[in-house]
Amino acid sequence: MKLTYKFRLYPTKDQEKKLLHALDRCRFVYNKLLEELNKQEKIDRKILQHLIVELKEKYKELKEVYSKVLQYEHYRLFSNLRALARLKKNGKKVGKLRFKGKGWFKTFTYNQSGFKLIETNKRLDLLHLSKIGNIKIRIHRAVKGKIKQITIKHCSSKKWYACITAEVKEKITKSSNSKKVGIDLGLIDFIYDSDGNKIKHPKILDKSLKKLTKEQRRLSRKKKKSKNKKKQRIKVARVYERTVNQRNDFLHKLSRCYVKGYGFIALEKLNIKGMVKNRYLSKSIVDASWSKFIQLIQYKAENAGVEVIKIDPKNTTINCSNCKSKVYKKLYNRIHKCKCGLEIDRDYNSAINILNIGQGLSKFTPVEIEPLRELTKVPTSSVVEAGSSLR
Structure with a gap:
């Protein structure tokens, strides 16, 4: 069973610049992958996966973003394709995937590695993100289970949030309440x-x-x-x-x-x-x-x-x-x-x-x-x- 917790982040101005840069670079990679996908007659995931490596060699600023964060955009693209296929199967009218402009890309994800929660004795704890640093975070409730991924979200209100997904291995017993x-x-x-x-x-x-x-x-x-x-x-x-x-x-x-x-x-x-x-x-x-x-x-x-x-x-x-x-x-x-x-x-x-x-x-x-x-x-x-x- 997976549970997702949402916590508020309090980045410094320098950290916010890095977060915005990572967000924009993820948008850039997503659009490049979608552009290549539209050129293909038959979808080949391996070609698109290798394209990320080529992009990192061509655009040096992509190396400033953690590698698995960029790789996740490949998963996001095919996840969106599967969602469109499900809608089409259910009889809905669907179009093609659109390129993401500035302001339309709100999240990026650290999957499996590149993050760490650091407990402090202060009001705010710390969240370590690779290539960004230690960001202040308000953990208002305990996180149960093993953390699998962290999605960083930038809202229209200019606030930052960390959505922490954890896997909990607990046997669910039937409630004894007879009401x-x-x-x-x-x-x-x-x-x-x-x-x-x-x-x-x-x-x-x-x-x-x-x-x-x-x-x-x-x-x-x-x-x-x-x-x-x-x-x-x-x-x-x-x-x-x-x-x-x-x-x-x-x-x-x-x-x-x-x-x-x-x-x-x-x-x-x-x-x-x-x-x-x-x-x-x-x-x-x-x-x-x-x-x-x-x-x-x-x-x-x-x-x-x-x-x-x-x-x-x-x-x-x-x-x-x-x-x-x-x-x-x-x-x-x-x-x-x-x-x-x-x-x-x-x-x-x-x-x-x-x-x-x-x-x-x-x-x-x-x-x-x-x-x-x-x-x-x-x-x-x-x-x-x-x-x-x-x-």
Whole structure:
């Protein structure tokens, strides 16, 4: 099992120049390999592999970059080709690989060697990168397992990050937790589960929209190709980055709470690509990041030995969780009222149905419920908080 950790780097001005130089040289090698690939009638990996050696002899500045970093661009190129082939196989319309211009190349990778983490007694540790030096790094959590590779990333906000991939050899045992839960995802309440808990939607994008609009207007007024325009572009990127970080923090902590609290989790298998086509709800759906939340629950659950089932959401809102009869209602009707006497929130009813189907009990024994049960409301502030200890 492989895990990836993301840590902030704090390079000096001299180190940043070396990092930018390495990034640009990797872009140069990638473009040269792609140029040679386009000339070939039949793809020959060996010819392209040898081309890197020829380029190093012709362009002496390439020797200033660690050799395996340049070799990784060969792997990156063919990895991109395989991704295009998969898309084409799935019936998608694909074009050719494009050359990378300045600003479109964000990462380079140290694979297997050329790096070392150095622990210090100070607030910041050190990351040694061959041909660059010892860079200050904030290790905010322990790295488990053997480090296989380190990817250096340069963001639009001009911040540097190290993405450390480590291989962990641990036997995953099934969770002893017998508690089960069904989760209904929504836009009004982010989550409503079968235990009656609901988490309010944090609406992170809406909260940062005022600041984002202000900075974007300032950007549009700056003169083209001026230094002020570049500075303002960084400010806009940092607002976006903060929004993404806040959303990820919320999703990580919430997913961790469910994985720790339950041994079985049932989720909806949503067609999010189709739902985003609704122009009235698309912004709210994207801000909710349901796909990201489901992805986080799945990988955390896999590591913790928790079973996760994804079910078809068809009729989960319509069917009564008590008597299984169909109760049709419009979107604005938030209460599920059935002839059997059950009167509960429609999302709560849906969450119970999701759990029933997930257990394979939808046609047999329903989950025990109490009509007119007083639901537990969980405020967003209890999930979104400083730090990242729950990740």
